[in-house]
Amino acid sequence: MPSSKPSEKAWTQRLTDFLPRALGSEGDDPLQHLQRVSAGETAIMMLSALGIGLVCGLLAIGLNASVHAVRGALGGSEWGPWVILFPAAGMGLAVYLIRSLMKDFAGHGVSDVIQGMAVGTKSLRRRMIASRFIGSLLTVGSGGSTGLEGPIVCVGGAWGTLIGRWLDMNERRKRLLIGYGVAGAVAGIFNAPLTGLIFTLEIIVGEYTALTILPTIIAAVSATEVSRLLAGNKITFHHEIANFSPTSLVACIALGVLTGLLSVVFVRSLPWWESVFARLTERLWIRAATGGLLVGLLGYWFPEILAEGYVTTQAFLTAEVRPTLLFVLGFVLLKLVACGVTLGSGGVGGVFAPSLVIGSGVGLAFGMGLQLLPLEGIAEETAFALTGMTGMVTGVMHGPLTGIFLVMEATRGYSLILPLMLTASSAMVVSSYFESGSVYTRELIARGHLMRRGTDRYLLHTLNIRDILDRDFDILRDTMLLGEFVEVFKHAHRNYFPVVNKEQQCVGVVFLDDVRSYLFDSQLYPLVTMGTIMRNLPNIDLQEPTDEALEKFETSQVWSLPVVENGRFLGMLSKSTLFDHYRRELQIQET
Amino acid sequence: MPQLLTLPEAVKLLRVPATTLQRWIRLGEVPCQMRNGEARFQKNTLLAWAKKKHLFVGKTSGITQQRQQANLLAALERGGVHAKLSAENRGVLFQDLETRLNAHLHTNAPLATLLEEREQLASTAIGQGLAVPHPQTPGMLELSDSVVAIGLPKIPVEFEAADGEPIIAVFVLLSVDATHHLQLLAQLTRLLRNPELMGFLHTQPLPDALLEAFRKSLDSAAH
Numbered sequence: 001m002p003s004s005k006p007s008e009k010a011w012t013q014r015l016t017d018f019l020p021r022a023l024g025s026e027g028d029d030p031l032q033h034l035q036r037v038s039a040g041e042t043a044i045m046m047l048s049a050l051g052i053g054l055v056c057g058l059l060a061i062g063l064n065a066s067v068h069a070v071r072g073a074l075g076g077s078e079w080g081p082w083v084i085l086f087p088a089a090g091m092g093l094a095v096y097l098i099r100s101l102m103k104d105f106a107g108h109g110v111s112d113v114i115q116g117m118a119v120g121t122k123s124l125r126r127r128m129i130a131s132r133f134i135g136s137l138l139t140v141g142s143g144g145s146t147g148l149e150g151p152i153v154c155v156g157g158a159w160g161t162l163i164g165r166w167l168d169m170n171e172r173r174k175r176l177l178i179g180y181g182v183a184g185a186v187a188g189i190f191n192a193p194l195t196g197l198i199f200t201l202e203i204i205v206g207e208y209t210a211l212t213i214l215p216t217i218i219a220a221v222s223a224t225e226v227s228r229l230l231a232g233n234k235i236t237f238h239h240e241i242a243n244f245s246p247t248s249l250v251a252c253i254a255l256g257v258l259t260g261l262l263s264v265v266f267v268r269s270l271p272w273w274e275s276v277f278a279r280l281t282e283r284l285w286i287r288a289a290t291g292g293l294l295v296g297l298l299g300y301w302f303p304e305i306l307a308e309g310y311v312t313t314q315a316f317l318t319a320e321v322r323p324t325l326l327f328v329l330g331f332v333l334l335k336l337v338a339c340g341v342t343l344g345s346g347g348v349g350g351v352f353a354p355s356l357v358i359g360s361g362v363g364l365a366f367g368m369g370l371q372l373l374p375l376e377g378i379a380e381e382t383a384f385a386l387t388g389m390t391g392m393v394t395g396v397m398h399g400p401l402t403g404i405f406l407v408m409e410a411t412r413g414y415s416l417i418l419p420l421m422l423t424a425s426s427a428m429v430v431s432s433y434f435e436s437g438s439v440y441t442r443e444l445i446a447r448g449h450l451m452r453r454g455t456d457r458y459l460l461h462t463l464n465i466r467d468i469l470d471r472d473f474d475i476l477r478d479t480m481l482l483g484e485f486v487e488v489f490k491h492a493h494r495n496y497f498p499v500v501n502k503e504q505q506c507v508g509v510v511f512l513d514d515v516r517s518y519l520f521d522s523q524l525y526p527l528v529t530m531g532t533i534m535r536n537l538p539n540i541d542l543q544e545p546t547d548e549a550l551e552k553f554e555t556s557q558v559w560s561l562p563v564v565e566n567g568r569f570l571g572m573l574s575k576s577t578l579f580d581h582y583r584r585e586l587q588i589q590e591t
Numbered sequence: 592m593p594q595l596l597t598l599p600e601a602v603k604l605l606r607v608p609a610t611t612l613q614r615w616i617r618l619g620e621v622p623c624q625m626r627n628g629e630a631r632f633q634k635n636t637l638l639a640w641a642k643k644k645h646l647f648v649g650k651t652s653g654i655t656q657q658r659q660q661a662n663l664l665a666a667l668e669r670g671g672v673h674a675k676l677s678a679e680n681r682g683v684l685f686q687d688l689e690t691r692l693n694a695h696l697h698t699n700a701p702l703a704t705l706l707e708e709r710e711q712l713a714s715t716a717i718g719q720g721l722a723v724p725h726p727q728t729p730g731m732l733e734l735s736d737s738v739v740a741i742g743l744p745k746i747p748v749e750f751e752a753a754d755g756e757p758i759i760a761v762f763v764l765l766s767v768d769a770t771h772h773l774q775l776l777a778q779l780t781r782l783l784r785n786p787e788l789m790g791f792l793h794t795q796p797l798p799d800a801l802l803e804a805f806r807k808s809l810d811s812a813a814h
Contacts, residue, residue, distance in 0.1 A: 456645060478727075479712050518773050523780040526713055526753070531727050533769045547645060554647035 056184025057226030090142020092289030109150030135348030150350015156185030260430025263395025273344025291345020363388020483525030508534030670740030
């Protein structure tokens with residue numbers, strides 16, 4: 001629903017409908033006309049995506065550069081043991097600012113965006129742009145062991161809806177704009193346009209049409225170009241790619257299984273840490289500061305686990321100084337803990353970077369282990385560090401395409417595609433054996449909030465029972481006698497009659513079939529009241545979800561049920577009307 | 592060993608037509624195993640699948656499941672005849688009925704209040720000194736089957752009958768549901784139109800003789 005008056009926003013309406021109107025030449029064949037209108041809509045959405053992508057690229061580069069600047073100032077050795085306190089201060093301050101000043105909740109970003117796609121763009125608010133930006137800057141800048149991608153995805157999504165609100169777009173378009181924002185953010189921060197596109201389609205939107213794909217491409221391209229102009233065409237991970245022997249390919253399947261299992265451990269550890277910190281104190285900023293202190297202590301002895309950790313990953317990939325197997329294993333373990341503590345205590349960040357970094361460590365350790373075996377022609381261990389990244393990302397996000405394209409683009413290495421694909425698929429199958437949803441969706445699934453457009457649950461959710469109520473009824477009182485009913489029945493055109501009591505509450509329904517054979521027994525007229533002959537049917541409450549209402553039709557096996565609001569009778573809902581509207585809704589939403 | 596269901600069993604569980612389930616099997620929509628060309632379903636898997644697809648597999652509450660036809664004679668025999676009821680007025684009569692019937696049926700219901708509430712709506716007197724008091728809502732007494740109890744007050748009771756006659760016999764109707772209620776009420780009023788039976792009721796008969804008279808009258812009506 002547009003919040004402002006139509007007249008004030010008339011020019012934005014004209015703007016967003018300009019192309020569809022200009023291109024859809026009236027008078028043609030109606031189907032051709034419609035085809036042109038929708039092509040015009042796609043074009044106008046592509047233009048909007050350009051604006052969104054440019055800004056998202058800027059935001060992504062801005063966040064990345066700021067964090068690097070802060071890390072550069074705080075990460076040096078001149079601070080001595082004081083570094084222990086940095087994450088505590090940063091995370092405590094981040095949570096305090098977000099909760100008290102910005103009145104936002106510190107979610108983990110991507111799930112908020114997915115929820116916005118499902119239940120409505122209202123949940124993605126303008127203040128999220130600032131709160132997530134500053135929150136992640138403080139968290140990661142001070143050394144919190146998490147990534148910037150989750151928050152920047154949320155920032156991008158919120159920016160997308162903001163543009164949609166500004167252009168006075170409808171809800172469907174605003175939800176599309178969320179996706180464009182996400183693509184821009186991911187493409188900008190990784191300097192990887194394909195990843196931005198794939199991540200958006202696979203993880204966020206889950207719908208493949210011209211309206212979702214083409215503008216997303218524009219957003220990804222524009223964000224990447226902005227990032228390249230400002231920060232240079234950097235390759236995130238340098239790697240000299242060796243050729244993969246068939247034996248190494250088989251090993252990739254094993255690595256996929258390993259990373260799949262580890263991703264399950266990682267995903268499950270996050271709510272566990274959350275519950276640990278939830279028991280600690282009610283004050284959220286103290287929770288975060290305590291978590292920060294723990295991370296700071298770990299980081300004092302093992303500084304590699306602090307912040308995003310891409311520097312360590314880069315070291316693993318180039319392997320100029322070969323780390324020992326023990327160091328790599330210790331790094332993986334401590335990074336898992338540090339990231340769990342950071343996110344569980346309420347730090348603002350995502351799981352993208354930790355997954356990549358942990359994956360590179362696991363892959364490297366796996367590769368080093370293989371070198372100890374008497375096998376011929378095994379690829380060097382750094383190559384497995386790369387495929388490990390794909391496996392971990394796939395397992396955590398349940399997005400094999402995202403895992404494959406991210407690593408391929410981040411290393412500019414198409415020649416690695418076969419091992420990446422193998423690792424991703426085996427990691428995915430292992431992870432989905434244990435987890436029904438990704439790290440982003442498992443909670444939404446548990447709460448029943450994951451609804452994609454066009455699915456049964458979403459269709460039922462969008463149906464408004466009040467709209468399809470049948471109110472054209474003769475309503476009977478429970479005290480009415482059969483003799484009086486006979487008079488009503490003479491003029492009735494329905495074969496069932498809702499019965500209400502003194503308080504207008506629906507107490508049952510009288511079916512003509514039940515009483516038909518007694519209607520002409522005049523001796524019964526003064527003896528039978530409606531209350532004694534009605535059937536007690538379950539009432540559908542207007543507040544309850546439509547799928548529960550449908551269940552009542554199934555249990556009671558009747559075609560029509562009374563609908564009440566706060567106990568008061570409103571009307572009857574018939575199964576046939578419901579399905580009539582259900583089908584129409586499906587036709588509308590069908591792509 | 593997990594429970595394997597056959598096609599007819601799965602049809603019954605999912606409550607879909609067999610042809611529909613066969614189509615789902617062919618299209619690979621439903622999880623099943625093929626044994627010698629026949630589909631077998633693991634019960635747990637099938638139930639979980641149905642739950643995920645929001646298919647309904649639970650029991651129906653039985654609203655449309657018809658009970659057996661109500662049998663007036665059986666209901667009368669269950670209810671029995673309760674003679675020499677205190678009868679200073681309607682309230683006293685109902686109180687005595689409550690005590691006697693609760694003892695007879697092993698229930699503990701506020702019968703007097705329920706009957707009086709119904710009487711407030713409209714009198715249940717049907718003329719010629721008879722009345723059919725009953726609670727407003729069937730099924731409140733949690734009886735296993737419907738009951739018609741005959742009550743004979745010591746002296747005639749004022750019931751605000753349309754014909755002004757005081758009541759010499761009441762037929763307390765305690766039905767288990769609306770269908771029984773209507774059936775019993777219709778059978779009872781039809782029976783009480785029998786002039787012989789009416790005459791017999793006015794002779795202050797003994798309980799056993801009265802039940803026997805009803806039995807005969809119902810038998811002859813059936814033939």
